[in-house]
Amino acid sequence: MSVxxxxxxxxxxxxxxxxxxxxxxxxxxxxxxxxSLVLWGHVLAERRDQTxxxxxxxxxxxxxxxxxxxxxxxAVARPLMRARGQGMGRTLLIVDxxxxxxxxxxxxxxxxxxxMAEVRRQAAAGGEVVLATTGQGIVEGPTTDLSLIDAAxxxxxxxxxxxxxWPRLGQADAxxxxxxxxxxxxxxxxxxxxxxxEEAANxxxxxxxxxxxxxxxxxxxxxxxxxxxxxxxxxxxITVTRGTAVLVDRQLDLAPREVFRxxxxxxxxxxxxxxxxxxxxxxxxxxxxxAFGWIEExxxxxxxxxxxxxxxxxxxxxxxxxxxxxxxxxQDYQPRGADVFIFDRWAPADPPVAPALCVAPxxxxxxxxxxxxxxxxxxxxxxxxxxxxxxxxxxTVDIRKVRRYQLATARVVSASDRGAxxxxxxxxxxSRLVLFAFAPEDANPEVAAAFPILTGNAIEWLARPHLSxxxxxxxxxxxxxxxxxxxxxxxSLPLVQTGDGVVAQMETPGLYLVEVGxxxxxxxxxxxxxxxxxxxxxxLPSSAGPLRGLTGTGPWWVRAVWLAFVLxxxxxxxxxxxxxx
Amino acid sequence: xxxxxxxxFLTKLEYLHVVSKRAFAGQHRADRLAQKRGRxxxxxxxxxxxxxDDFRHIDWKAYKRxxxxxxxxxxxxxxxxIYLLIDISRSxxxxxxxxxxxxxxxxxxxxxxxxxxxxTLVPFAGGLGREINPGRGKGRIFRVLxxxxxxxxxxxTDLAESLKQxxxxxxxxxxxxxxxDFLDPKGPEDPVKMLSVHGHxxxxxxxTSRHDSHCDVYGEVRxxxxxxxxxxxxxxxxxxxxxxxRAFEAHAAALAQFCARYRLGYIRADVSQPFExxxxxxxxxxxxxx
Numbered sequence: 001m002s003v004x005x006x007x008x009x010x011x012x013x014x015x016x017x018x019x020x021x022x023x024x025x026x027x028x029x030x031x032x033x034x035x036s037l038v039l040w041g042h043v044l045a046e047r048r049d050q051t052x053x054x055x056x057x058x059x060x061x062x063x064x065x066x067x068x069x070x071x072x073x074x075a076v077a078r079p080l081m082r083a084r085g086q087g088m089g090r091t092l093l094i095v096d097x098x099x100x101x102x103x104x105x106x107x108x109x110x111x112x113x114x115x116m117a118e119v120r121r122q123a124a125a126g127g128e129v130v131l132a133t134t135g136q137g138i139v140e141g142p143t144t145d146l147s148l149i150d151a152a153x154x155x156x157x158x159x160x161x162x163x164x165x166w167p168r169l170g171q172a173d174a175x176x177x178x179x180x181x182x183x184x185x186x187x188x189x190x191x192x193x194x195x196x197x198e199e200a201a202n203x204x205x206x207x208x209x210x211x212x213x214x215x216x217x218x219x220x221x222x223x224x225x226x227x228x229x230x231x232x233x234x235x236x237x238i239t240v241t242r243g244t245a246v247l248v249d250r251q252l253d254l255a256p257r258e259v260f261r262x263x264x265x266x267x268x269x270x271x272x273x274x275x276x277x278x279x280x281x282x283x284x285x286x287x288x289x290x291a292f293g294w295i296e297e298x299x300x301x302x303x304x305x306x307x308x309x310x311x312x313x314x315x316x317x318x319x320x321x322x323x324x325x326x327x328x329x330x331q332d333y334q335p336r337g338a339d340v341f342i343f344d345r346w347a348p349a350d351p352p353v354a355p356a357l358c359v360a361p362x363x364x365x366x367x368x369x370x371x372x373x374x375x376x377x378x379x380x381x382x383x384x385x386x387x388x389x390x391x392x393x394x395x396t397v398d399i400r401k402v403r404r405y406q407l408a409t410a411r412v413v414s415a416s417d418r419g420a421x422x423x424x425x426x427x428x429x430x431s432r433l434v435l436f437a438f439a440p441e442d443a444n445p446e447v448a449a450a451f452p453i454l455t456g457n458a459i460e461w462l463a464r465p466h467l468s469x470x471x472x473x474x475x476x477x478x479x480x481x482x483x484x485x486x487x488x489x490x491x492s493l494p495l496v497q498t499g500d501g502v503v504a505q506m507e508t509p510g511l512y513l514v515e516v517g518x519x520x521x522x523x524x525x526x527x528x529x530x531x532x533x534x535x536x537x538x539x540l541p542s543s544a545g546p547l548r549g550l551t552g553t554g555p556w557w558v559r560a561v562w563l564a565f566v567l568x569x570x571x572x573x574x575x576x577x578x579x580x581x
Numbered sequence: 582x583x584x585x586x587x588x589x590f591l592t593k594l595e596y597l598h599v600v601s602k603r604a605f606a607g608q609h610r611a612d613r614l615a616q617k618r619g620r621x622x623x624x625x626x627x628x629x630x631x632x633x634d635d636f637r638h639i640d641w642k643a644y645k646r647x648x649x650x651x652x653x654x655x656x657x658x659x660x661x662x663i664y665l666l667i668d669i670s671r672s673x674x675x676x677x678x679x680x681x682x683x684x685x686x687x688x689x690x691x692x693x694x695x696x697x698x699x700x701t702l703v704p705f706a707g708g709l710g711r712e713i714n715p716g717r718g719k720g721r722i723f724r725v726l727x728x729x730x731x732x733x734x735x736x737x738t739d740l741a742e743s744l745k746q747x748x749x750x751x752x753x754x755x756x757x758x759x760x761x762d763f764l765d766p767k768g769p770e771d772p773v774k775m776l777s778v779h780g781h782x783x784x785x786x787x788x789t790s791r792h793d794s795h796c797d798v799y800g801e802v803r804x805x806x807x808x809x810x811x812x813x814x815x816x817x818x819x820x821x822x823x824x825x826x827r828a829f830e831a832h833a834a835a836l837a838q839f840c841a842r843y844r845l846g847y848i849r850a851d852v853s854q855p856f857e858x859x860x861x862x863x864x865x866x867x868x869x870x871x
Contacts, residue, residue, distance in 0.1 A: 027816055029801040035672040035793050036738075036764035037806040043821050044813070463633055543744040 008077035015073030019066045026428045031579060033535065061571065068567045075560040090128045090142050090515050092172035093119050096179035097135035099473065100532045101158045103180070104284045105198045113349075114196040115178040116153050122176055123149045124557070134185075135159045135474060159474055179392035181540030183531050197538040201230035203254065203280040204288030208526055209470055210274055210295045219268040220295045222247075226263050226278050228254035229534040233289035235581070236280040240264060243271025254280075268321075272299050272522075284535050288527040292511050296522070301463040306333050307344030312440045316452055323459065340463045345439055355432040355462035357455070360403065360439040366431060371404035371420075378402045378416030386413040388434065388457045389421060397450040402438045410435060423454070427462075427481040432516060434458040470524035473508060476502045477522075479516050485523075486513040608796070623796040627651040662755025663693040664701045666747065668788075669730075670706035671808045672764045674734035675792055677852040682760045683729045683790045684856050689720070689758055695719040699755075702728070705743035706736035737808045740765045747776070754780035762788050763836055770839045777843055784846035787836060791853060794829040796822040 009142040034040065037068075101112040116578040123129045123146055130141035131152050136159075140152035166185070175190060180197040187193065207225035228234055233255050241250035247264055254260060266274075274293030283289065303325045305313040310327025317325045328337075330346045336353050345362035363370045377400075380394035394414075404420040414423040436454075443451060478485070482502045485493040488510030496503040506512050527533070595848055630639060630650035640861035642650045658800040667686045673679045674676045686702060697717050700723065714726045740761070743844035747757075757776045763769040763785070804813045815821065833849060840847035850859050 027801065029803040030798065031805055031812075032796075032798050032802045033807050035675065035678075035762060035803045035807060036766070037804060037809070037811055038764055038766050039793075039825055039828040039832060040804055040813060040815065043824045044815065 011077050012070055015069040016066050019069035020062065021100075023062050023065050026208070040125050052143050063575070064567055064571050068564050068571065069563040071210070071560050071567070074565065075557040078308040079339065090130055090169070090172050090174075091122070092130045092132060092167070092169045092175045093122055093155065094167055094175065094177045095119060095131070095133045096177070097133040097156065098182055098183050098532060099158050099287055099527060099529075100178075100182035100285065100535060101196070102285060102287055102497050103198075103200050103202070103535045105200070111180045111196040111198070112158055115180075115194070118178050118194045118196065119153060120150070121202045130169055131156075131170070132171065134166065137165065137167045138169065157507075164566075179540070181538035182535070184539040194539070194542060195540050197540055199537075200284035200535040201232075201234075201282030202284045202288070202533055202535045203228050203230070203234060203278055203282065205276055205283060205291040205526070206288070206530045206533055207279055207528050208257070208276045208291035208293055209524075209528075210276075210293035212295075212297050212517035213265070220266040220297065222264040222266055222274055222276075222293055224264065224276050224291075225250075225259060226252075226254070226377040227259045227530060227533055228257065228280075228291050229536050230282050231256050231536065234280050234282055236277070236278055240274065240276045240559065242266065243273050245271070266295060268297075270295075272296065285533065287473075287509065288529075288533045290509055291528065292509060292524055294511060294522045294524050296464055297322050301459070302326075302339045303342065303459060303463075304328050304333075305342045305344060306346060307328055307342070308346070310344065313342050313344060313455070316455060317459070320456065329413075340348070340459055343458075351431045351433075355434075356460050357434045357462060358438070359436045360442075361435070367411065367433070367435065368405045368407040371406070374401040374403055375416060375418060375420050376401050378418065378420060378422065380422060381415055381417050383415050384413075385411050386425065387461055388413055388425065388454065390457060391453045392450045394450070399438050399443045399445065401442050405435065405437050407435065418579075427479050427516075432462060434462060452544070459486040464521055470526055471506075472527060472529060473506060473525055476506050476525075477503055478514060480515060481516050486515075488512065593597055603632060624655060627655045628654060650864060654834045661693070661696075662753045663689070663698050664703055664747070664752075664755060664757045665700065666703045666705055666759045666761075667691055667729075668706065668726055668738065668759075668761030669704045669710060669732050669734050669806075670736050670738040670761075671734055673788070674807060675790055678762060678788050678790050678793075679734050681790075681850060681852045681856065682786075683732065685760055685786055685788075685850060685859070686758075687729055688725055690715065690725050691719060691722045694721055694725075697840060699753075700725075700790045703747060704732055704781055705747070705791060706734075706739075708742050709741045709746045738762075738765045739767070740769050741767055741775075744772040744775055748779045754784065756784065757768065757781040758784045758786060760786045760788060762793065763832075764793070769836060773839070773845065782846075783840075785836065785848070787833060789829075789833065789849060789851045791851075794826055796825050 095115055099449045101110070101115060103111050105111060105114060111459070119131070123131075128144050129146075129149055129532070130138060130143075131149055132138040133156050136156065136559045139156055140148055142148065173328075174192065175188070176192045176194060177187065177550045178194045179185075181193075182197075204227060204229045205225065207223060210220050210222045220239065224238070224240060226236065226238060228236070234255055236252050236254050238248060238250055238252060238260070239246060245265075246528065252260060263545070264574065266484060272295040274295065276291045276293075278289050299322075301323050303317060303323050305325065305327045306329075308325065310329075314325050314327045317323050326338075333348060333349070335348070339354055341352050341354055341356040343356055343361055344360065345361065347358055347364045347367055349364060351366040358367050361367050361370070378399055380397050380399070382389060382394065399422070402416060402420050402422060404425070407421060407424055407426070409428060410421075410424040410426040412421040412424045416420050421435070421437050426433050426435075436458075438452070452537050477498070478501055480497075480505075482495060482499050485495065485504045487492070487493055487506070488508065493504045493512070495504055504512075506523065506525045509526050512525060514521050514523050586679065600632075627640060627643065628651065630652050632654050638652045638654075639649045641652045643649070665686045667682055669679075673682060681747050690702060691773070694715065698702075698817065699717070700715060702713035702715070704713075710732075715725045715728075728859070730797070740762070744759075759773060761769070769785075773783055773785060799817050799819070799822070801814070801816050804815060837847045839845075848859075
């Protein structure tokens with residue numbers, strides 16, 4: 001025990017002793033002059049019968065007085081205990097922010113609420129505190145100001161179904177981890193684990209997604225997986241909808257630990273939005289009851305070819321059923337007339353609203369400067385890997401000549417052996433474009449496979465930005481050209497610029513509409529995590545302790561002061577009414 | 582303290598009449614009729630003449646008609662001896678009580694003087710003090726006030742000894758008004774009864790105050806008996822204070838019950854009541870004044 005702590009306990013003991021001393025102290029009674037003691041003699045005769053009761057009251061009053069003194073002394077000695085904590089260093093409080101923490105507990109709260117109460121208790125113990133979550137890292141501290149910690153605790157919430165990164169702090173003398181143990185993490189033996197785990201029954205969707213059908217008939221198919229993470233059989237109702245059309249609506253009796261799987265065939269056309277929902281009685285976690293899908297190919301892209309000879313590209317793309325291609329003369333060009341523009345050896349003075357594929361364009365400000373001389377027979381050299389080049393065999397590309405472009409902000413993905421850009425892309429807040437530095441007439445598009453693949457890739461990249469696979473709730477890195485993200489609730493999400501991209505917090509399952517350089521795409525966010533849905537098990541050892549109550553979330557010393565105040569009130573009231581001495 | 586009775590109050594008192602339930606014999610003619618037949622002005626009866634009777638009272642008209650000597654009898658108007666026994670022990674030293682008692686004594690004294698009664702003020706504590714005989718006539722009231730003003734509270738209360746001394750002296754029977762707080766450790770009943778046994782009409786005026794009946798101080802206190810100097814430590818709780826109040830009320834009720842049983846007059850005169858109300862209304866309701 002440190003000297004400071006010993007001084008604290010000495011203060012408490014001294015306060016108790018002082019209370020006893022003061023209580024037993026015989027103060028000189030006030031002198032009251034009366035006309036006669038005759039009548040008081042009768043009173044004293046009556047009171048002698050109550051002596052034993054007086055003793056009981058005296059003892060009770062003594063106990064209450066000592067209790068008041070001790071409680072107040074403990075509350076006052078708090079700074080000493082805090083000083084001890086400060087001397088020992090910092091305490092890192094890490095909260096598991098995985099989605100399983102949203103599971104309901106039997107007392108009506110959630111694991112997260114229990115964790116918050118436990119964090120507040122631990123923070124109030126004193127010392128310098130650093131607050132962190134597995135999803136966000138360090139969110140507050142180091143600080144000794146409990147109000148800052150309280151404010152930070154109010155601002156955090158479960159936001160990811162993944163384990164996340166373990167927060168690092170250079171100097172932490174004690175690390176406390178508040179978790180339900182749903183996701184396995186390697187933990188150092190020095191980490192003090194506070195368990196908020198309580199077994200709960202749950203039924204949730206553990207997998208849901210859509211993909212193009214592999215059969216020749218086309219269309220798409222969806223895959224659904226529902227797990228019953230309870231120890232008893234449960235009825236559950238499963239519905240899958242596409243837009244407003246109900247594809248599946250069935251009642252199931254799921255056996256204990258059973259996982260239900262189903263593949264749903266989807267037509268080639270129709271609403272691209274898919275939604276799966278499961279409803280059951282024993283369901284402690286709501287966030288995994290819903291999942292979403294998006295059939296990208298179901299959306300037809302409108303492509304406008306602006307050229308004096310548009311037939312080259314219209315013929316090239318006519319067979320793709322996901323595209324609606326039309327040719328335009330430059331004089332008929334409208335900036336908002338298509339999902340994707342192909343400017344063939346022509347370009348408007350101003351950039352279009354939609355993404356554009358520019359094929360050997362003339363000099364315009366928003367594209368770049370076209371060189372004066374041609375470079376004959378360039379050799380295709382890939383500069384960096386890019387989705388545009390997927391499936392493109394450079395050996396099959398035969399380019400007779402190319403004009404050198406000076407591009408300010410574009411990234412060259414393919415160049416000639418002499419450095420002239422062949423294929424370049426630009427993806428920023430101003431525009432999203434692909435540049436072919438050579439014209440179809442200067443290559444061999446009709447006989448080589450590389451050019452149609454390259455063109456298809458370019459249109460796909462421009463019109464259907466491939467952002468990523470469906471992911472779990474949490475932060476998502478998107479292209480730097482992302483201008484807006486609309487959440488399922490209709491609100492725009494804040495975007496944070498980081499390096500060569502933007503980060504957005506997609507915290508709830510749903511379909512997020514992302515606008516990228518004029519193109520629009522959809523990001524699917526689903527929980528789809530059996531580890532999160534399975535609330536009946538934990539990776540924590542039993543020694544982590546049981547779930548503690550939610551009550552008493554304030555600092556303990558404030559509660560001590562309140563207790564002393566209540567005791568003083570009780571003592572005063574009983575004294576005034578002479579219930580006690 | 583200077584006792585003052587305003588003019589209106591004195592005027593009202595003049596019209597009040599001291600009534601005694603019995604007629605008392607007196608040496609001086611006053612406003613009340615005595616049972617004794619004598620030299621009054623109001624005709625009462627006839628009786629047969631006997632040797633030695635005063636010729637002047639023979640009714641000659643009756644002799645002419647009845648041929649018998651008859652004497653005319655008259656009710657004799659006699660004064661009423663009023664003894665105002667005022668407690669001047671230290672228990673009465675509380676300013677309000679002592680003032681109250683002296684005002685009551687002064688008022689009664691004035692009524693008696695106004696009706697030519699023989700009023701005697703008798704202060705007492707552990708024994709009788711010096712009696713005050715103001716004489717007759719309401720003009721003597723100022724001398725009474727001076728002498729009441731000169732009284733000091735002191736000594737212990739001993740009603741038995743005081744009233745024994747009062748009774749042991751030879752004096753005419755009359756109305757004995759005992760003005761006291763009756764806080765006598767030996768009890769007031771026997772001494773008061775002794776006055777009645779000696780033929781006096783007894784009227785007890787119980788002077789009380791809130792200080793005596795209530796205890797407003799709580800906690801550990803040391804009570805000091807102002808008369809004996811004895812002390813008593815006590816923890817005054819609301820229950821104890823209530824018990825004290827009950828004891829006081831029981832004490833007053835016992836005294837009133839005792840007076841009622843022996844047909845003695847009793848009036849409780851609390852200092853909180855306006856003095857005029859007590860004299861004009863409370864005394865009337867107590868059948869002391871009419």
